Amino acid sequence: MTPTGASRLTRPLLVVDGDSLAHRAYHALPSSMKRANGRPGNALTGFMSMLLRLWQAERPRAVVVGWDTLGRPTYRNALLDSYQSGRVFDPDLVEQLELLPGLVSAAGIVSAKEPGYEADDFLAAAVAQERGRRGSALVVTSDRDAFQLADEQTTILQPVRGVSETARVGPAQVRERYGVEPRQVPDFIALRGDPSDRIPGARGVGEKTAARLLAEYGTLQALLAEGRFAAEAGRLRDFRRIATLDATAPLPPLDDREPDWAAGAAAARELGLERLADRLEAGA
Incomplete structure (x- = not known):
């Protein structure tokens, strides 16, 4: 049943980084977890099981899952040739990433996927939309770039211990971990760099220096306006845009929408994932 009025606004929107959660599930669960046809099933099983647990724990008003479009460049690649270069995904993971959006949709959960955008971008769009309606959001991702979304209405749920638990990250936790405000996270990444995305950052600047500079200047733009890092200014602006x-x-x-776990179970059974299907049926 769809909640209405004030009760609706008390329920958060659950926003999930599909690729991030699928990667964690794939590496957390044994490769011996197969579908009936012998093909891999660990990422599919772990992802959907985590999604069910999150829904049961948080009872959101709706769930949306954002996805990368593998092999399709974005404006970030145009700004930095080395962006995310060298990433190689196991074929067994890629196969399951191709199946997951359909399985998620079969369970009545919204998927967002579009060439030119990353999963993170859909997280930001969903959070912005929820802020506009004065609701709250829970963002599930392992990607610390998403810390820029944290505020009084938005909490990051960061998976820990594989996909079995999450840590809650709000503005206070961002300040504790990085020494900056959430809004400063793109500036921080531009200065410090991000090895996982192959963003080099400013020469000679590490985490502590980046935080100190932002405490002093507030923003990367203010820092550059004072003549700091003049030789790298253009690149640093590009890095900030990338981040x-x-x-x-x-x-x-x-819209407010309950998952259809029974339909998701039927789709899982068609994929030869009997144990997952039983789990989803029990959740329904």
Whole structure:
């Protein structure tokens, strides 16, 4: 049943980084976990099981899952040739990443996927939309770029211990971990760099120096306006743009909607995932 009025606004929107959670599930669960046809099933099983647990624990008003479009460049690649270069995914993981959006949709959960955008961008777009309606959001991701989304209405749920638990990250936790405000995270990444995305950062600047500079100047732009890092200014602005999540990413409607776990179970059974199907049916 769809909640209405004030009760609706007390329930958060659950926003999930599909690729991030699928990667964690794939590496957390044994490769011996197969579908009936002998093909891999660990990422599919772990992802959907975690999604069910999150829904049961948080009872959100709706769930939306954002996805990368593998092999399709974004504006970030145009700004930095080395962006995310060298990443090689196991074929067994890629196969399951191709199946997951359909399985998620079969369970009545919204998927957002579009060439030119990353999963992170859909997280930002969903959070911006929820802020506009004065609701709250829970963002599930392992990607610390998403810390820029944290505020009084938005909490990051960071998976720990594989996909079995999450840690809650709000503005206070961002300050504790990085020494900066959430809004400063793109500036921080531009200065410090991000090895996982192959963003080099400013020469000679590490985590502590980046935090100290932002405490003094407030923003990367203010720092550059004072003549700091003049020789690298253009590149640092590009790095900041790369690190900034694009809240204009196109989203399907995010109306209040309960998952259809029974339909998800039927889809899992068609994929030869009997144990997952039983788990989803029990959740329904």
